[in-house]
Amino acid sequence: MTADVVTDVLVVGAGAAGMYAAIAAARNGADTVLVDKSLIGRGGATIMAQMTVAAAVGEQEPDHWTHHLRDTLDAGRGLCNEELAAVLCEEAPIRIRELGDWKIGWAREDDHMKQVMAPGHQVERCVYVDFLNTGPAVAKTLRTQIGRADNLRRAGELTITSVVVEGGRVVGAVGIDMETGEPVRIDAKAVILAAGGLTRLYRRNSASVNMGGDSYALALRAGAELIDMEFVQFFPIGHLAPRMVGMDPIMWDPFRYKLGGKLLNSEGEEFVQNYGHAETTDKYTAPRDVVSFAILQEVAAGRGSPAGGAFLSFEHIPEADLRTSFGPVIDRLAKNGIDLTKRGIEVSPIAHYHMGGVRVDVRMATAVPGLYAAGEAVGGANGANRLSGNALSEAFVFGERAGRFAAEDVADLESGWSEEAAAAALDEIVASRNVSATESGPGLSGMLVELQELMWQDVGLVRTQGQLDSALARVREMRAEIGERPGESDHRFALSMQDWFDMRNSLMIAETIIIGAQIRTESRGAHQREDFPLTDPSLEHNLVTRLDGDGFAVEPVALVAKSYDLVPLEAAE
Numbered sequence: 001m002t003a004d005v006v007t008d009v010l011v012v013g014a015g016a017a018g019m020y021a022a023i024a025a026a027r028n029g030a031d032t033v034l035v036d037k038s039l040i041g042r043g044g045a046t047i048m049a050q051m052t053v054a055a056a057v058g059e060q061e062p063d064h065w066t067h068h069l070r071d072t073l074d075a076g077r078g079l080c081n082e083e084l085a086a087v088l089c090e091e092a093p094i095r096i097r098e099l100g101d102w103k104i105g106w107a108r109e110d111d112h113m114k115q116v117m118a119p120g121h122q123v124e125r126c127v128y129v130d131f132l133n134t135g136p137a138v139a140k141t142l143r144t145q146i147g148r149a150d151n152l153r154r155a156g157e158l159t160i161t162s163v164v165v166e167g168g169r170v171v172g173a174v175g176i177d178m179e180t181g182e183p184v185r186i187d188a189k190a191v192i193l194a195a196g197g198l199t200r201l202y203r204r205n206s207a208s209v210n211m212g213g214d215s216y217a218l219a220l221r222a223g224a225e226l227i228d229m230e231f232v233q234f235f236p237i238g239h240l241a242p243r244m245v246g247m248d249p250i251m252w253d254p255f256r257y258k259l260g261g262k263l264l265n266s267e268g269e270e271f272v273q274n275y276g277h278a279e280t281t282d283k284y285t286a287p288r289d290v291v292s293f294a295i296l297q298e299v300a301a302g303r304g305s306p307a308g309g310a311f312l313s314f315e316h317i318p319e320a321d322l323r324t325s326f327g328p329v330i331d332r333l334a335k336n337g338i339d340l341t342k343r344g345i346e347v348s349p350i351a352h353y354h355m356g357g358v359r360v361d362v363r364m365a366t367a368v369p370g371l372y373a374a375g376e377a378v379g380g381a382n383g384a385n386r387l388s389g390n391a392l393s394e395a396f397v398f399g400e401r402a403g404r405f406a407a408e409d410v411a412d413l414e415s416g417w418s419e420e421a422a423a424a425a426l427d428e429i430v431a432s433r434n435v436s437a438t439e440s441g442p443g444l445s446g447m448l449v450e451l452q453e454l455m456w457q458d459v460g461l462v463r464t465q466g467q468l469d470s471a472l473a474r475v476r477e478m479r480a481e482i483g484e485r486p487g488e489s490d491h492r493f494a495l496s497m498q499d500w501f502d503m504r505n506s507l508m509i510a511e512t513i514i515i516g517a518q519i520r521t522e523s524r525g526a527h528q529r530e531d532f533p534l535t536d537p538s539l540e541h542n543l544v545t546r547l548d549g550d551g552f553a554v555e556p557v558a559l560v561a562k563s564y565d566l567v568p569l570e571a572a573e
Contacts, residue, residue, distance in 0.1 A: 017375025
């Protein structure tokens, strides 16, 4: 049987990384198909991003990509793949200017791109459209470019369930048309995984509903490796209380840096400087892992807010300045019962980003020929903690490179589609169509809630061996409960069939996080062990995960390190 779709390059995931990858593949001559579970350009993390993008464009003040690299490596606590980090920092300004050429509308001042300070940076480096609209502007701009590509097709509401490998090389993928429930065969010479991260696995998160680890699970089952899975970044000042409806829980960050919002404990004291990183009101430079840990320590010491966080206060800011900065948001806050002139709001850490992911080289290629990754799906560049503002830069740079190199890879390649190689994946979809709504819907929904609570309580910002052991045992029980394939029944197709595939991926990836956290017996960056509170220099290596029979093999690998000299800013171009 022939495939339903034939293309050169298949891109899975249509956030910024996926869209940029599709654009790059198409403009480098490859027939390209871009697919997503949601609508193209409207799912994933990009559309939710409100804040800034890090790039050493050097227009606000002197800068150079080597200085951006220094800050990235410092944030990564010694575990960054320096080659990947260097590519990110060197090419970020190119992508920022390209988006400017595409009329994204970067904020400007005095005839140059306006740049602002962000945590962990030594200079004002981060560009933005406006403080609440950068992500939507990125998504709109990239959607426009996609619409202009002649050799690029789009398919929303298509779930990819398996990458098909034949003879050690990617030959396509299998998915589900979510409107019809029918399997879809995709003959593709290369596949780019750009379906985001995994923070949906945590109860408190800033993720879209799609970010349950799909890219990582697809890569593992195709034979690729993962790296740094133990490192989950928690955004330090996610909204906690009072209840806020219809607004992003991480909206407070840009206003803190723009206005000098003070992070206070219950005694009205600023405290971050007590945890090894001095800050001033005009330059909040403490990395996110430091601030998150500081909040948790204050709560543990009895100095937390009533809901179990800290206070973010703008009470010292004149109301006129608040209205100028917040604009109509100030009225939306008032409808939520929040008056920033009279009291602080309560904030606490929230799962936000994953530093780990698919192991790739600088071409964004995995060890499986024809399989690439981009954006948050990629691991290694950020080490133990991501520098603020690097997420969208990473999406642009890694997306463009994945698309460009994938197109080069398949330029003279013949189709290798194999119905035999796709048979097992197709059988899974047929089986899933026979799972009842009762079996697949409420049961799996309840399991997801349990998993999110388990990961939040036992595999969150602070971990212990006992917590990790207990979590691992329960995750393995849940994996056994859902089985390796959907159960058979006499019932008709259920609209909730996707739940099983999502849960299979999420449980698999949850296990890789837990195992990595067990092995890393130290505290470093976003990984904090209460029973091993110190950083161990002997553990300055990455952990690489691969499938090994029914389980996982995890082993340490030496860092990819290289020496990069700082270019004096007065000599920077």
